Amino acid sequence: MSPRAFRRLETAMPWLVIVGTLLVWELAVDLFGIRQFILPAPTAVYAALVQYHEPILASAFFTLINTLLGFGIGIVVGLLIGIFIGSSRLAYAGLYPVLIGINSIPKAAIVPILVLWMGIGQPPAITTAFLLSFFPIAVNVATGLATTEPELEDVLRSLGATRLDILAKVGIPRSLPYFFASLKVSITLAFVGAVISETLASNDGIGYLMLQAASQFRTPLMFAGVTVIAAMGIATYLVCVFIERRFTGWATRKQTMAAMGGG
Amino acid sequence: MPNGALSIVDKAAAPAAAAPFVDIENVSLRYGESADTLAITDLRMTVGKGEFAAVVGPSGCGKSSLMKLVTGLLPPTTGDLRxxxxxxxxxxxxxxxxxxxxxxxxxxDILSNTMLPLEIVQPHRNRLRRNRKEYEELACNLLATVGLRGFEKKHPWMLSGGMQQRTSLCRSLIHSPELLMLDEPFGALDAFTREELWAVLQDLWMQRRFTCILVTHDxxxxxxxxxxxxxxxxxxxRIVATHRVDLPRPRTVESTFDPKFVDIVHKIRSEIAQARSDDRQRTAAAGAA
Incomplete structure (x- = not known):
């Protein structure tokens, strides 16, 4: 195979896998006569998607808004906490165990408490999305700050730089690749948070739609909901990847060069 | 010492060149509490203004600690440092x-890497924004003197190790410091590049006459x-010997084959070998005890 054909095949691979999986799925459902409320065929899912596109779109929009709001708060809070614990050893010692503790709580267990405080619907959904998404951001930014070379810090300190100078000139730029990498993880977690909360305590959103569909054994509609969530997740993930490439090209370029044996 | 050009003196008669710019008097440095964490003891050293001093020694002798002491990044445990x-x-x-x-x-990029100190050191820090053109010219000229003309807009990863080290030298000199501290700056380079950069550094020093302390094992x-x-x-x-190198400048790679040069290198090598074997004996004695 020529290198060009190989590269073309490489770009086509994800699509081939998806189409292949759908084909096998469709054939298997036909061949083994699986009933629709157990596992609907892809064509049935598509039909449900078309038939209920209005409620699905409205719910998806609601979920997307909750996710993005929670994600936005998560970015701000995650950045602040990350910079704080990454630049002060005392703050790290005090806050890190607490953060680990908060992160190990299953968020589904928190939703009832949030409902008690905020009622149902949008507020707990946004909060759950935020609670799931801030942690990777905080930890990654803190790690990025901690990887500043001590020699470089010496160079700057011997010039009379303040801690704020070092943070602004070296620490924050150095941690940006870590920050953008964490956005990719966090955005998908924000979706998880929003959908969990909508499933447990909401009258709107994809989570609620799926719960309704499940109670009526409308399995194709449930699968349609899952498909829409997946699509939104991939789309927002790609946006994060794009932003990452745009702002921290220097970090990935260096890796590519190293892999090629240059640099 | 029979050789007239090289006056080799012991530490008791340390040379006082000009008025000492760096004056280290009886300094010791200890990390933590116990005796074996003593990194430097009874250190006496003076470096005159505009003088180029080198500190050599076996590995782990506290050369890098010395750097931190002189720059004030670590306070001495005892003694006086001016x-x-x-x-x-x-x-x-x-x-x-x-x-x-x-x-x-x-x-x-290389240019803004070189200009980093100007963003921190006064009075440049306040003047930088309004006089950026002027400062950029300054940095470009400095880069040109080390042979980096035309590389200003390149990023560090596009440059060889030697070129990165040249940039690092420019960054350390852009704000015209009175004191330059070098910690094995050419240690990671190949022999040819290293010799090239010796000449580059010597040229810079002869033009600008800053005081320089070079820590090296070479x-x-x-x-x-x-x-x-x-x-x-x-x-x-601690300092066990002091040597003046009275070879004429600018020195070249040819100078390194001069008998005087070879002689001084040999002398230091044997002193360091002695220091190492003393150390081994001490360790052995401590182990036996």
Missing amino acids: VAGARVTGPLKIVGMAFQNSTLLPWR LREAAYLADVIYVMSARPG
Whole structure:
């Protein structure tokens, strides 16, 4: 195979896998006569998607808004906490165990408490999305700050730089690749948070739609909901990847060069 | 010493060249509490203004600790340390530093890497925004003197190790520091590049006459560049010998084959070997006890 054909095949691979999986799925459902409320065929899912596109779109929009709001708060809070614990050893010692503790709580267990405080619907959904998404951001930014070379810090300190100078000139730029990498993880977690909360305590959103569909054994509609969530997740993930490439090209370029044996 | 050009003196008769710019008197440095964490003991050293001093010694002798002491990044445990007549109490602000690792910022191009100190040191810091053109010209000229004309807009990863180290040298000199501290700056380079950079550094020093302290384990490097070489013992480090290198400048790679040059390198090598074997005996004795 020529290198060009190989590269073309490489770009086509994800699509081939998806189409292949759908084909096998469709054939298997036909061949083994699986009933629709157990596992609907892809064509049935598509039909449900078309038939209920209005409620699905409205719910998806609601979920997307909750996710993005929670994600936005998560970015701000995650950045602040990350910079704080990454630049002060005392703050790290005090806050890190607490953060680990908060992160190990299953968020589904928190939703009832949030409902008690905020009622149902949008507020707990946004909060759950935020609670799931801030942690990777905080930890990654803190790690990025901690990887500043001590020699470089010496160079700057011997010039009379303040801690704020070092943070602004070296620490924050150095941690940006870590920050953008964490956005990719966090955005998908924000979706998880929003959908969990909508499933447990909401009258709107994809989570609620799926719960309704499940109670009526409308399995194709449930699968349609899952498909829409997946699509939104991939789309927002790609946006994060794009932003990452745009702002921290220097970090990935260096890796590519190293892999090629240059640099 | 029979050789007239080289006056080799012991530490008791340390040379007082000009008025000492860096004056280290009886300094010791200890990390933590116990005796074996003593990094430097009874250190005496003076470097005159505009003088090029080199510190050599076996590995782990506290050369890098010395760097931190002189720049004020670490306070001495005991003793007195003066730079430019004033006691060192905190990080000095007139120092340029370069290390074995070039520590360039990968997200900045060569020009703005070089200009980093100007964003921190006064009065440049306040003047930088309004006089950017002027400062950029300054940086470009400095880069040109080390042979980096045309590389201003390149990023560090596009450059070879030697070029990165040249940039690092420029960054340490852009704010015209009075004192330049070099910690094995050419240690990671191949032999040819290293010799090239010796000449580059010597040229810079002859033009600008800053005071320089070079920490190195390369004896030829020390003899090529320095006016005075201090030999440190194994840990805990102290000065066991001082050598003046009175070879004419500018020195070239040819100078390194001069019998005087070879002689001084040999002498230092045997002193360091002695320091190492003393250290081994001491360790053995401590182990037996």
